[in-house]
Amino acid sequence: MTDGAVDVVLWIGLVLAVALIVSGLHDYVSADAAPLRSFGERFVREFARPLVRVNPSEPVVEARLRVRPHRAEVDVLLAPRGGRPYPNLVDHRQNVEYDVERVLQVLKDQRFVRGPLYAQGRWVVVPLQLQVNPTRGGHT
Amino acid sequence: MKILLASTGGGGGNILRSIKALFRQDLAIAQKTDARYADRLRRALTTRFLDTNEFSVADVPAEERLLIGAQKTRRLGSRHNPDVAREALEESRADVTALFRDYSVVVLIGTGGKGTGAGTMFPLAQIAREQRKLVIPIFVRPSFEWHEVDKRRYDHALQVIDQFDGARIRLIEILNDRGYSPAAPASQSVVWERMNVPIARGLRGLLYVLSDLSQVDPSDLCALGAGPGRLRIGFGELDPAPGGDPSDAQIDEASRQCWNNRYYSFTKPVGTTLVCIQGDWSNVADGKIKRRLGTLAAVDAEDSVYNPLYARPAHAPRPWGVTALFAEHTGIHTPLDVDWPVDNRVTLPTVQPAARERVVAAAAAKGDAAEPGPLEVVVAVEPPPVLSSFRTFRELCLGVNRRDAAALAIAGDGAASEISLDCAEVRKLLGTVWFRSVFAQLSQDWRDRILDTLLEASPLPDHVVRVGRHDVRASEATCEELKRVTTETVLPDAVRADLQLLVSVGTLWGTDAIKRFEFAPLPPRESFSSRFSLAAFNPEQ
Numbered sequence: 001m002t003d004g005a006v007d008v009v010l011w012i013g014l015v016l017a018v019a020l021i022v023s024g025l026h027d028y029v030s031a032d033a034a035p036l037r038s039f040g041e042r043f044v045r046e047f048a049r050p051l052v053r054v055n056p057s058e059p060v061v062e063a064r065l066r067v068r069p070h071r072a073e074v075d076v077l078l079a080p081r082g083g084r085p086y087p088n089l090v091d092h093r094q095n096v097e098y099d100v101e102r103v104l105q106v107l108k109d110q111r112f113v114r115g116p117l118y119a120q121g122r123w124v125v126v127p128l129q130l131q132v133n134p135t136r137g138g139h140t
Numbered sequence: 141m142k143i144l145l146a147s148t149g150g151g152g153g154n155i156l157r158s159i160k161a162l163f164r165q166d167l168a169i170a171q172k173t174d175a176r177y178a179d180r181l182r183r184a185l186t187t188r189f190l191d192t193n194e195f196s197v198a199d200v201p202a203e204e205r206l207l208i209g210a211q212k213t214r215r216l217g218s219r220h221n222p223d224v225a226r227e228a229l230e231e232s233r234a235d236v237t238a239l240f241r242d243y244s245v246v247v248l249i250g251t252g253g254k255g256t257g258a259g260t261m262f263p264l265a266q267i268a269r270e271q272r273k274l275v276i277p278i279f280v281r282p283s284f285e286w287h288e289v290d291k292r293r294y295d296h297a298l299q300v301i302d303q304f305d306g307a308r309i310r311l312i313e314i315l316n317d318r319g320y321s322p323a324a325p326a327s328q329s330v331v332w333e334r335m336n337v338p339i340a341r342g343l344r345g346l347l348y349v350l351s352d353l354s355q356v357d358p359s360d361l362c363a364l365g366a367g368p369g370r371l372r373i374g375f376g377e378l379d380p381a382p383g384g385d386p387s388d389a390q391i392d393e394a395s396r397q398c399w400n401n402r403y404y405s406f407t408k409p410v411g412t413t414l415v416c417i418q419g420d421w422s423n424v425a426d427g428k429i430k431r432r433l434g435t436l437a438a439v440d441a442e443d444s445v446y447n448p449l450y451a452r453p454a455h456a457p458r459p460w461g462v463t464a465l466f467a468e469h470t471g472i473h474t475p476l477d478v479d480w481p482v483d484n485r486v487t488l489p490t491v492q493p494a495a496r497e498r499v500v501a502a503a504a505a506k507g508d509a510a511e512p513g514p515l516e517v518v519v520a521v522e523p524p525p526v527l528s529s530f531r532t533f534r535e536l537c538l539g540v541n542r543r544d545a546a547a548l549a550i551a552g553d554g555a556a557s558e559i560s561l562d563c564a565e566v567r568k569l570l571g572t573v574w575f576r577s578v579f580a581q582l583s584q585d586w587r588d589r590i591l592d593t594l595l596e597a598s599p600l601p602d603h604v605v606r607v608g609r610h611d612v613r614a615s616e617a618t619c620e621e622l623k624r625v626t627t628e629t630v631l632p633d634a635v636r637a638d639l640q641l642l643v644s645v646g647t648l649w650g651t652d653a654i655k656r657f658e659f660a661p662l663p664p665r666e667s668f669s670s671r672f673s674l675a676a677f678n679p680e681q
Binding site: 054084099 | 292
């Protein structure tokens with residue numbers, strides 16, 4: 001086998017190894033992100049459920065999820081939609097705090113604890129962290 | 141029929157004040173044109189302000205107040221606590237039960253978010269239901285987004301609504317959120333007033349109809365109120381030139397106004413609907429209004445389940461227009477069991493005006509010398525001839541409907557009447573709800589004449605209709621089957637008119653009368669097309 005051929009084989013091997021590592025890492029991250037994302041989505045659904053809808057087919061609040069699997073955190077970002085005032089922390093802080101507690105009680109998933117609410121631009125950020133589960137050691 | 145319009149708590153009281161003010165204006169107008177009618181309306185409607193706080197109802201006449209839970213709350217209110225209000229109502233349950241006893245329809249008005257309204261609306265509706273009343277709760281869901289209440293109290297209001305849904309009691313739910321607009325900021329009082337007016341206008345039209353049981357078939361009302369879901373009231377004003385019909389544009393606008401009321405929570409397709417048309421115009425205009433509303437209902441859902449019931453108060457004062465009570469279609473439900481009163485007016489004796497005059501005649505004048513003294517003789521003075529005052533059968537029916545003594549006299553006789561009957565006119569009358577009570581007043585002669593007139597319309601097209609899984613010809617269907625088809629199926633206007641004629645005849649003259657009609661078979665192609673369209677629209681399939 002010539003040197004050139006060896007180089008080609010080595011390169012192909014390297015590329016395959018990198019692809020395998022990336023894929024494995026992605027699977028690892030995705031597996032950890034799934035419960036965070038699922039909880040975030042349930043949170044948004046319950047938060048929006050009692051609000052008055054102008055149009056039944058349109059969402060009643062704007063929502064984003066910021067998932068950080070390596071830290072077992074999900075931030076739920078909520079903002080008013082369609083010219084409505086809720087949620088915001090300027091004149092609805094008490095209502096939002098009450099509402100976040102209400103949603104957590106309804107969802108009944110005590111593995112999640114929330115951090116203090118804060119505003120980021122027009123978004124209200126609800127930081128949520130998945131507590132360490134002893135039965136799933138190694139995922140700290 | 142007697143109607144109780146009762147508010148509970150401060151918010152409900154404010155709405156009732158608006159309604160009462162509007163109703164008083166209407167009565168003043170009616171008083172000028174028809175004092176008897178105004179008086180009847182006044183007697184049909186009672187308003188009561190229920191509250192836990194004596195000071196909230198200080199401006200209300202004493203006889204219109206009902207203070208609940210005086211011991212529990214010390215007359216100072218429920219301290220914004222729905223539980224306290226509930227206990228207060230328990231304390232006064234006997235008073236409330238006694239209040240409801242005399243009424244057939246109880247309209248309850250309350251707002252959520254604070255104490256008395258949120259705590260008592262549902263128990264009050266239950267008390268009314270237990271007494272087999274037709275209850276129409278109007279409950280306001282407050283806005284927390286616009287700072288009327290905080291979110292916690294808003295959620296209390298949602299719990300009240302869940303209670304209504306759980307108990308399968310239909311309600312009118314008003315969403316205060318919809319009254320605010322970021323584009324046009326307004327104060328709370330302005331928004332509330334803006335929202336109260338359509339409620340008051342809508343209720344007004346409804347009250348005219350409900351106050352006169354002859355205008356509506358009670359069983360229709362039982363079907364309208366059955367099952368869970370929401371109701372929605374709409375009113376569209378029509379102000380045509382004197383003596384004329386409203387223009388098409390006016391009808392379009394009024395129908396749209398009546399249909400669109402964004403303040404209500406109403407998410408499902410429109411089902412059974414009571415449409416009340418008030419105004420002095422022709423049947424043609426009525427037909428356009430009905431068609432326009434029907435179009436709006438059909439647009440809402442592909443397989444429309446819109447089932448309109450029409451009523452027409454005879455004397456409604458201005459503002460005229462169309463009022464509708466829409467019910468969400470939430471399935472087919474067993475009609476409510478309501479304890480309707482016997483309408484005593486139906487059996488009222490037809491007292492003639494100035495019918496009696498006392499005449500004293502001396503016995504000597506009669507040439508009876510044996511009589512010892514003067515004899516009192518009561519002589520009936522005949523009323524003036526009135527036959528010519530009703531030119532058409534419809535005018536006669538309207539007279540009967542408003543208990544006009546002359547009309548009742550003619551209706552009770554009929555054999556000698558010269559009023560001619562027109563088939564088209566009779567068919568239109570049969571389509572109205574109020575004619576059913578008029579029919580009860582007609583003599584057998586009249587009934588025979590009317591049926592003979594209708595039979596002249598024979599032969600009717602022998603429409604093919606789908607009953608369950610079978611195609612049945614109208615000539616072979618039973619009255620019950622025809623009734624089901626007309627209420628549960630969307631039909632072309634012409635087919636519906638023919639079937640409804642048969643249903644009306646079956647209902648009023650008995651099922652044998654249907655068999656007296658002649659039917660003309662439809663040509664094969666038309667027959668197929670007719671059957672096909674009915675099957676396609678049948679919501680049961």
